[in-house]
Amino acid sequence: MSSPGLAILGAGIFAKEAHLPAIATLGPAVTELKAVYSRSEKSAAALASDAQAALKLDAPPAIYHDGDQNANLDVLLARTDVIAVLVVLPITLQPSIVRKALAAGKHVLSEKPVAPDVAGGRKLIKEYESEYKPKGLIWRIAENYEIEAGYQAAATVIRDGKIGKVTSFNARVVNHVPKDSKWYKTPWRTVPDVSSIDSEINSQTAAYPHWFSCVQYQGGFLLDGGVHTIAALRVMLPSPIVSLSGYASLNMEHLPPHDTINATARSFNGTHGIVELTFGAPVPSRSTLAGNGISITGTDGWIWVDQTKITNPNGNEENVLRITTKKVVRDKDGKDIGETEEVILERVRGVELELRSFFQAIGGKDDGFGGPLGALQDVAFIEAALNSNGSPVDLVALVDG
Structure with a gap:
C-alpha cells in the first residue's frame, strides 16, 4: 500500500527550513511529497528544488503557481494522488485556502494560528465540524509547541x-x-496589504483574488x-x-x-x-x-x-x-x-511529531493533537x-x- 500523497501550499522560510526536514525524517513510508504550490513560479520552483535535495528524490515534485491557469491551485487540488495538503501561507490567507482544500476533499494540516481572529476561527471550525468532518476529512492545526x-x-x-x-x-x-x-523581511509581514504583492501577481488580480485579501x-x-x-x-x-x-x-x-x-x-x-x-x-x-x-x-x-x-x-x-x-x-x-x-x-x-500525528489521524489513529478548538483558545x-x-x-x- 502506497503512503499518502502530500502537497505543500506555500514556499516560505518555514516550509523549507522546518517542514522539509521533518518530512525527510518521516520518510516515504509515512508520506510522499507529490507537489508544491506558491503564488509565483519562481518560489514554487525553488521549494521544489529544495525538496528534491532534502528528500533525495529522483525528480522534483510537481510545481503549481498562480501564473498559469493550467497549473494553478485548482489543478493541484484536482489530483487524485494528493490526499493531503500542508498549508504554510500568510495568516490572512490560511482560512480561505483551508476551505478550498477541504471542499476539494483533501485532508488539511494548516500552520498556526487557526485564523487571524477568534470570529473567523470560530466560523471556520463550525464549517469543518458540520460539512467536512462528517465526510471523514481530517483538519489539524500545525501547532508544534x-x-x-x-x-x-x-x-x-x-x-x-x-x-x-x-x-x-x-x-x-x-x-x-x-x-x-x-x-x-518576508513581504507579507512587512507590508501585509495589496501593495506588498509583486508586479507579477498584481497583473493577475482578477484571476486570483484570494491573494489580495491581505490586510x-x-x-x-x-x-x-x-x-x-x-x-x-x-x-x-x-x-x-x-x-x-x-x-x-x-x-x-x-x-x-x-x-x-x-x-x-x-x-x-x-x-x-x-x-x-x-x-x-x-x-x-x-x-x-x-x-x-x-x-x-x-x-x-x-x-x-x-x-x-x-x-x-x-x-x-x-x-x-x-x-x-x-x-x-x-x-x-x-x-x-x-x-x-x-x-x-x-x-x-x-x-x-505534528506531521506524524496528522498522518496517523488520516490512517484512523487520532491521538487528539492539533485540534482546531485548542488553537482557537490560543x-x-x-x-x-x-x-x-x-x-x-x-x-x-x-x-x-
Whole structure:
C-alpha cells in the first residue's frame, strides 16, 4: 500500500527550513511529497528544488503557481494522488485556502494560528465540524509547541503531582526582531496589504483574488509567534486559562500594529500568573539576558522550562527543551530541610511529531493533537490581551461567541 500523497501550499522560510526536514525524517513510508504550490513560479520552483535535495528524490515534485491557469491551485487540488495538503501561507490567507482544500476533499494540516481572529476561527471550525468532518476529512492545526516532547514531559511532571498543587505561573518571551531579520523581511509581514504583492501577481488580480485579501492582521508577530507560548501553557497547566487583563503596545515602529503584551491571567481552578510577550526588544541583550522560559509553581516545588542547545553524540548542535524540576524535601516531622533537582532534556522536534500525528489521524489513529478548538483558545488569549486595555476579558465567552 502506497503512503499518502502530500502537497505543500506555500514556499516560505518555514516550509523549507522546518517542514522539509521533518518530512525527510518521516520518510516515504509515512508520506510522499507529490507537489508544491506558491503564488509565483519562481518560489514554487525553488521549494521544489529544495525538496528534491532534502528528500533525495529522483525528480522534483510537481510545481503549481498562480501564473498559469493550467497549473494553478485548482489543478493541484484536482489530483487524485494528493490526499493531503500542508498549508504554510500568510495568516490572512490560511482560512480561505483551508476551505478550498477541504471542499476539494483533501485532508488539511494548516500552520498556526487557526485564523487571524477568534470570529473567523470560530466560523471556520463550525464549517469543518458540520460539512467536512462528517465526510471523514481530517483538519489539524500545525501547532508544534502543543506536541513538543519537552512540554508534554513537563505536563506529566505536573500531572503526577511532583510539585504539588499548582498555584501560579509565569511565562516570559522576549525577542529582538531587527529589520534585517529573515523573519521580518518576508513581504507579507512587512507590508501585509495589496501593495506588498509583486508586479507579477498584481497583473493577475482578477484571476486570483484570494491573494489580495491581505490586510494588516491583529498583533503582528504577537499573533504569529505568541500563540506558541499560549499553546505551551495550555499543555502544561492542569486547568485552562479563562480570563485575563492586559495591555498591548507598539515599541518598535517597524513591528506594527503591536509588538508587546503584558497580561495577568487566571485559570479555571484559580491558579493565576503573568504572561510577558514581546518582539520589540531594542537590542539583542534584552532578549538573551531576559530569562526566557515558563515557570510553574506548586505547593511542593516548581518547574522551569526553557530552550537551550546541546552537542549531540555526532558532534552536531541541536535545540532542546530543558525541564528543571525543583522539589521540597521534608523530614519525618514535615519540616523543610532542602530541595531536590531533576533535569530532563527533550530534543525539539515538534514539526516532525505534528506531521506524524496528522498522518496517523488520516490512517484512523487520532491521538487528539492539533485540534482546531485548542488553537482557537490560543488566538483568543492573544486577541483578548491586545484589546483588554486593563479590563478583564472572559476567554470562555470570547471563544463561545
